Amino acid sequence: MAFDCNKAMFKKLFSKSNTLSVNxxxxxxxxxxxxxxxxxxxxxxxxxxxxxxFTLARFDAFAYPICISCFAVALILSWLQLVPEAHxxxxxxxxxxxxxxxxxxxxxxxxxxxxxxxxxxxxxxxxMAYLFLELRxxxxxxxxxxxxxxVGHYWAMSQHATLQQTYSVLLELGVSHVVYIVLLGxxxxxxxxxxxxxxxxxxxxxxxxxDPLTGILNRRGMQKKFENYAFHQQNSDYSLLIIDVDHFKxxxxxxxxxxxxxxxxxxxxxxxxxxRSDDILSRWGGEEFVILTFGYRxxxxxxxAERLRQSIAQMxxxxxxxxxxxIGVSHSYEADSRREMLHLADMNLYxxxxxxxxxxxxxxxxxxLTTEGNSVAD
Ligand SMILES: Nc1nc2c(ncn2[C@@H]2O[C@H](COP(=O)(O)OP(=O)(O)OP(=O)(O)O)[C@@H](O)[C@H]2O)c(=O)[nH]1
Numbered sequence: 001m002a003f004d005c006n007k008a009m010f011k012k013l014f015s016k017s018n019t020l021s022v023n024x025x026x027x028x029x030x031x032x033x034x035x036x037x038x039x040x041x042x043x044x045x046x047x048x049x050x051x052x053x054f055t056l057a058r059f060d061a062f063a064y065p066i067c068i069s070c071f072a073v074a075l076i077l078s079w080l081q082l083v084p085e086a087h088x089x090x091x092x093x094x095x096x097x098x099x100x101x102x103x104x105x106x107x108x109x110x111x112x113x114x115x116x117x118x119x120x121x122x123x124x125x126x127x128m129a130y131l132f133l134e135l136r137x138x139x140x141x142x143x144x145x146x147x148x149x150x151v152g153h154y155w156a157m158s159q160h161a162t163l164q165q166t167y168s169v170l171l172e173l174g175v176s177h178v179v180y181i182v183l184l185g186x187x188x189x190x191x192x193x194x195x196x197x198x199x200x201x202x203x204x205x206x207x208x209x210x211d212p213l214t215g216i217l218n219r220r221g222m223q224k225k226f227e228n229y230a231f232h233q234q235n236s237d238y239s240l241l242i243i244d245v246d247h248f249k250x251x252x253x254x255x256x257x258x259x260x261x262x263x264x265x266x267x268x269x270x271x272x273x274x275x276r277s278d279d280i281l282s283r284w285g286g287e288e289f290v291i292l293t294f295g296y297r298x299x300x301x302x303x304x305a306e307r308l309r310q311s312i313a314q315m316x317x318x319x320x321x322x323x324x325x326x327i328g329v330s331h332s333y334e335a336d337s338r339r340e341m342l343h344l345a346d347m348n349l350y351x352x353x354x355x356x357x358x359x360x361x362x363x364x365x366x367x368x369l370t371t372e373g374n375s376v377a378d
Pocket of ligand 1: 213244245246247248249250252256257258259260261264285286287353357
């Protein structure tokens with residue numbers, strides 16, 4: 001998981017656009033397809049029921065198959081990803097909205113029709129607009145549908161009703177639809193604002209825990225992971241590696257900070273390639289990196305660290321230069337706390353530097369070095 005996080009951050013950092021965007025699109029492709037299948041099922045069911053009961057209106061005899069075909073086409077296009085989802089949303093919304101409006105208008109054309117018989121479904125238009133469309137587009141489209149609804153019903157009613165009856169229907173229609181639009185809009189706006197605030201908080205947290213140069217966790221991010229990690233629940237041991245580039249100041253001084261920066265980025269790329277999926281990599285500060293690795297025995301950790309050291313030494317950085325690194329290692333069985341583990345790894349790193357750099361040292365090696373050389377000051 002940590003590795004994924006590191007890699008995702010890394011990819012984001014080196015992708016062309018590294019800004020996170022807030023998506024207010026309310027409907028995911030999967031939810032959209034499910035809705036389409038539901039709508040197709042409902043239309044087929046009502047078509048069959050009305051046909052068998054001989055109540056199928058003339059308009060519906062055309063409208064049902066047209067709607068079903070449109071939804072089926074949208075479903076296929078969505079599956080094949082041939083058309084942008086937003087276009088399909090608008091298309092399906094328009095089909096349903098026009099079906100509802102025309103049904104209601106035709107109903108009102110009949111002098112014996114009753115206002116409430118079909119127009120109660122018109123409110124669905126607004127709920128669906130918010131569901132299918134991005135907020136700004138939904139408002140525009142709803143306004144158009146609202147106007148079409150009023151004009152259509154005015155035309156239908158004016159064919160047979162008195163002016164007073166017509167206005168009364170239009171007034172009722174207008175007021176109830178404005179209520180729908182405003183109330184649903186308020187609910188949606190609150191939810192979008194909340195989602196945006198959450199996305200912003202996520203971005204800020206991500207930035208606070210990420211090193212901007214390399215895109216991996218920074219010291220704070222690593223500390224958080226280290227604290228949150230349920231180490232006591234792990235049956236396996238874990239180890240901590242501190243990797244410190246040797247004579248990095250010299251590299252900066254000789255070739256400039258840009259080369260230094262590029263060396264750090266190349267080093268992180270190399271480390272990401274070498275660590276395992278559940279290892280945690282972070283930039284501890286400056287030219288120092290920390291890796292937490294799980295489930296290795298001591299000999300395996302040392303092999304892993306040695307492999308890293310050799311790969312770093314073989315790596316060519318910008319301008320064809322090379323770097324080396326010293327690595328201090330500590331193991332969980334040697335320490336009682338996270339702080340102590342860090343301290344041990346840091347001491348071993350110090351000894352690796354003392355003994356000539358470009359080497360891996362853990363407590364046992366440090367002990368041997370001290371005994372042999374008898375000159376390392378702790
Ligand atoms: N280019 C670059 N340099 C950095 C960055 N962060 C820290 N440094 C430099 O890294 C250098 C670290 O120098 P030192 O702590 O003396 O260590 P060193 O020169 O690597 O020597 P040893 O660790 O003892 O081998 C300093 O010159 C810092 O300015 C960075 O993000 N980019």
